[in-house]
Amino acid sequence: MTTTLTTVPLRRPGLRRLRLLGQGPLFAVSVAVLVLLVLVAACAPLLAPYDPEALDLGASLVGTSGDHLLGTDQSGRDILSRLLHGARTGLLGPLLVVGVSTLLGTLLGVVAAWRGGWADAVLSRAMDLVFSIPGLMLAILLVAVTGPGMTAPVVAMAVAYTPYVGRLVRGIARQEKARPYIEAYVVQGWSGWTVCVRHLLPNIVPTVFAQSAMNFGYALMDLAALSFLGFGVQPPTADWGAMINEGQGAVLQGAMLPALAPSVCIVLAVVAFGIVGEGLADRIARREK
Amino acid sequence: MTAGEKGLVVEGLCKRYGDHTAVDGVSFVLPPGGSLAIVGESGSGKTTTVRMLVGLERADGGTVRLDGHDRSARPRGREERLARARAVQMVFQDPYLSLDPRITVRGCLDEVLRLHTALDAAGRAARVADLLDRVGLGAREADALPRGLSGGQRQRVAIARALAVEPRVLVLDEAVAALDVSIQAQILDLLREIRREAGIGYLFVTHDLAVVRHVADDVLVLRSGTVVESGPVDRVLGSPEHPYTRLLLSSVPRRGWDPAEVTGRG
Numbered sequence: 001m002t003t004t005l006t007t008v009p010l011r012r013p014g015l016r017r018l019r020l021l022g023q024g025p026l027f028a029v030s031v032a033v034l035v036l037l038v039l040v041a042a043c044a045p046l047l048a049p050y051d052p053e054a055l056d057l058g059a060s061l062v063g064t065s066g067d068h069l070l071g072t073d074q075s076g077r078d079i080l081s082r083l084l085h086g087a088r089t090g091l092l093g094p095l096l097v098v099g100v101s102t103l104l105g106t107l108l109g110v111v112a113a114w115r116g117g118w119a120d121a122v123l124s125r126a127m128d129l130v131f132s133i134p135g136l137m138l139a140i141l142l143v144a145v146t147g148p149g150m151t152a153p154v155v156a157m158a159v160a161y162t163p164y165v166g167r168l169v170r171g172i173a174r175q176e177k178a179r180p181y182i183e184a185y186v187v188q189g190w191s192g193w194t195v196c197v198r199h200l201l202p203n204i205v206p207t208v209f210a211q212s213a214m215n216f217g218y219a220l221m222d223l224a225a226l227s228f229l230g231f232g233v234q235p236p237t238a239d240w241g242a243m244i245n246e247g248q249g250a251v252l253q254g255a256m257l258p259a260l261a262p263s264v265c266i267v268l269a270v271v272a273f274g275i276v277g278e279g280l281a282d283r284i285a286r287r288e289k
Numbered sequence: 290m291t292a293g294e295k296g297l298v299v300e301g302l303c304k305r306y307g308d309h310t311a312v313d314g315v316s317f318v319l320p321p322g323g324s325l326a327i328v329g330e331s332g333s334g335k336t337t338t339v340r341m342l343v344g345l346e347r348a349d350g351g352t353v354r355l356d357g358h359d360r361s362a363r364p365r366g367r368e369e370r371l372a373r374a375r376a377v378q379m380v381f382q383d384p385y386l387s388l389d390p391r392i393t394v395r396g397c398l399d400e401v402l403r404l405h406t407a408l409d410a411a412g413r414a415a416r417v418a419d420l421l422d423r424v425g426l427g428a429r430e431a432d433a434l435p436r437g438l439s440g441g442q443r444q445r446v447a448i449a450r451a452l453a454v455e456p457r458v459l460v461l462d463e464a465v466a467a468l469d470v471s472i473q474a475q476i477l478d479l480l481r482e483i484r485r486e487a488g489i490g491y492l493f494v495t496h497d498l499a500v501v502r503h504v505a506d507d508v509l510v511l512r513s514g515t516v517v518e519s520g521p522v523d524r525v526l527g528s529p530e531h532p533y534t535r536l537l538l539s540s541v542p543r544r545g546w547d548p549a550e551v552t553g554r555g
Contacts, residue, residue, distance in 0.1 A: 180381035181389045184450070187343050188401055189374030191367065199389055 030275040037269060041087040050078035052085040052238040061255045073243075073258040074250050077236075083261055085238035090269065093154050093232075094219035100158035102212045105165025106201075112166070113173035114196055124170065127163035135160030135222060143231040150233055153226045157219055168211050172204050210280035217273030224266050240266050294357040296320040297342070297377075297458050297490060303350035304337050304514075311337045313514040314351070319458065321356075324484065324491040326505035326522070328498065328537065334514035335494045339460045342492070343379045355458065375405060378451035382463040384443035388435040394421070394446050395431040401453040420449040424479060441472035445479070452483065458490040465500060477503050498526060498541055510534050 040047065049069075056076030063071045070079040112123040139156035146152045176182060177200065185195045226232040227241030235242055240262035247259030297319040304312040312334040319325045327335045340346040342353055344364070352361045355376050364370040381387035388397060395417055402413045421431055424445040435443055444464065451459055461480070465473040481504060484491060493505055501508055501522060508526065509519040510533065518531040529535045540551050 180383060180387035183345055184379070184381065184387055184447070185389075186345065187374060187377075187379045188450075188454070189371045189404060191370070202391060203389070 026275055027279040030272040030279070033268060033272040034276060037087055037091065037272075040084055041091045044084040044088055048078075048081035048084045050081040052077060052081040053236045054078075061250055061253065061258070063255070064257070070261050071255070071257045073246060079243075079257060079261055082238040082243060083240070083265060086240045086243060086262060086265070089150070089233050089237065089239045090220060090224070090265070093150060093157075093223040094216045096154050097157040097161055097219040097223070098212050098216045101161035101165050101215065102208065104158070105162045105167075106169050106208060108162070108166040109169025109171075110173050110196055110201065112170045113177055114192060114200075120170075123166075127166045127170075130159060131163040131167070133160065136225065139222075139226055140229075140231055143226075148231055148234055153223055153232045157222055161215055161219060164215065165208065165211065169204065169208060172207055173200060176200055176204055206284050207281070210277050210284060212277075213273055213280060214277030217270040217277070220273070221266065221270050294354065296323065296356065297492070298354045299338075299342070299351070300353075301351035302338060302341060302348055302353065304334070304341060304346060305349050311514050312341070312348075315511070315514070315516055316351075317509050317516070317519065319490050319492060321457065322484070322488040322490055324493070324504060324506045326493040326495055326501040326508045327511060328495060328501055328508060329511035330496065330537070332513075333511040335511050336462055337514075338511070339379070339462055339492060339494050342458075343377050343460055344373060371405060374456075375454050376456060377458045377460060378454055378456040379460040379462065380444070380447050380451050380464045383467050384440050384447055385435075385467070387447050388443055390435055393432055393434055394426070394438070397446065397450055398453055401450055405454045416453070420453055423452065423483065424449045439472075440468050441475060444468060444472075444476055448476075448479070448483070452487070452489075455487075456489060458492060460492045460494070462494045463496070464493075466495070466497065473500075480504060498538065502526065510537065 054077060056072070059068075059072050059076040060074050061072060062068055062076070065071070068078050068080070070083070072078055073082070108123050108127065112120040135157055138160055139153045142152040142156045143149075182195060182200055185199055186192075190198075223232055224239075224241030224244075227239045228245045230242075230245065233239035233242050235246065243262040244259050244266075247255075247257075247262070250256075250258040299318070300316045302312055302315045303310070315334070315338055317325065327338060329335045337346060341348045342360075344360070347363065348361055352359060354360065358372075358376070360373055360376070364373055392400075398417045398420055399413050402408055402416055406413070406416075408416060417431065418428075421427065426442065426445055426449070430438060430442060430446070435446070438446065447464075464480075465476050468476060477500065480491065483489065491504065493500065495501060505522050507520065508522045510517050510525065510531065512533050518525055518529065518534045525534060526538065529538060536551065
């Protein structure tokens with residue numbers, strides 16, 4: 001019997017370049033979308049041609065025109081203006097959710113990883129417990145207690161997202177803690193606190209940041225869903241999720257834009273955050289190699 | 290504290306992981322400025338032993354004393370922690386993982402000096418230059434990040450970092466195993482030179498008997514967590530008494546070497 005040895009190149013440079021090319025522009029476009037989104041949210045009052053809450057029942061469901069670039073909704077409010085203002089609530093909610101859950105999750109994850117033993121067991125089980133409660137259900141429960149508005153959904157989502165971050169951080173912090181450079185700091189006589197804050201944290205922050213970018217997109221979608229269901233941002237405040245809800249009736253009357261325009265905005269934002277998060281994670285993985 | 294006792298004295302050191310006993314009653318003495326090699330195959334407990342000495346693992350039994358000061362229990366407070374760090378330092382096996390990837394060589398040495406000395410910035414800069422010079426590195430390497438250095442250069446940085454606190458004992462855990470053979474010889478020569486100048490005691494953990502002959506005065510052979518043989522290098526490696534030591538010696542590849550003899554399937 002003869003055996004033929006076929007050499008399979010582990011990494012073909014041509015393919016690799018193609019892959020990078022395939023990823024490069026998409027990543028760049030997504031970053032551009034996110035920058036634009038932030039700028040729009042910041043400058044909404046300057047950009048919006050109309051007051052987003054000004055009713056004009058005489059101009060109900062006007063199609064696209066020079067006066068109203070994206071038309072109006074059933075109450076005659078300018079859709080473009082509402083979209084621009086909607087970007088503010090659309091970003092502020094996830095920002096709070098991601099900010100709180102990232103801080104809390106990082107703290108819990110690092111403490112669990114560093115202390116190990118019973119502290120790790122208690123914190124990990126607590127995170128599993130929260131993990132098992134669906135975030136949307138928690139939000140609806142909290143809204144039932146405190147009444148609708150932004151606060152309850154944001155608090156509930158921050159709690160629900162914390163174990164995601166906590167588990168990730170615990171995993172990478174344990175990995176990092178086992179690396180000899182961290183052990184070298186311990187042997188040098190630094191306190192555990194100093195080693196964690198000054199040396200372990202900075203080395204895991206990029207990975208956490210990449211995960212947070214993805215979480216931002218998910219939180220945006222969850223909060224929009226809650227607003228759509230009427231638990232979150234209340235009318236007449238401009239919010240993408242609430243706008244879809246309000247636009248449902250118009251769809252039956254043949255007007256797609258009042259519901260479609262905010263839907264497209266949500267999809268664009270969520271996809272852009274996802275691609276940026278994945279791209280950052282990829283970059284970190286490549287750099288570690 | 291035991292008055293007048295000098296050197297590193299280890300008595301009846303034990304470490305268990307569940308049912309498995311990794312280190313089982315290991316005792317030895319490292320005189321001041323001495324050089325002891327701990328040899329044994331993978332899993333013989335040699336690394337666990339030294340990790341207990343530097344405080345990375347807690348011993349389940351036994352005592353460790355350096356110049357009469359007990360260091361078996363968890364250190365109480367900052368002063369004790371720093372005092373222990375000044376007594377024993379460690380160089381790790383993998384130079385690619387033992388340096389903080391974000392910190393330059395200069396920064397890495399500077400922070401050790403900031404923790405352990407009262408020197409001002411200028412004094413620390415002078416000490417950093419001095420330390421780098423001692424391990425054969427220059428100003429170019431000083432401002433480099435670890436990823437800009439070769440394995441040998443990184444291990445020199447790790448040695449400089451350990452020497453910065455002027456320890457009495459330096460633990461070297463397979464410190465040359467990850468390096469090329471030619472670089473190994475350079476690092477071992479450097480270590481010999483440092484020992485001659487500074488009188489630091491060395492504790493080598495290695496599976497490489499050539500390294501033992503090169504740098505150690507005494508040798509301790511570990512198997513399954515227990516000491517099977519110990520004594521001066523020439524005696525133990527020259528005329529081994531224990532069958533396990535003979536097995537280790539015959540496992541070293543050389544001219545006319547037959548693996549089948551070692552595995553007993555010849």
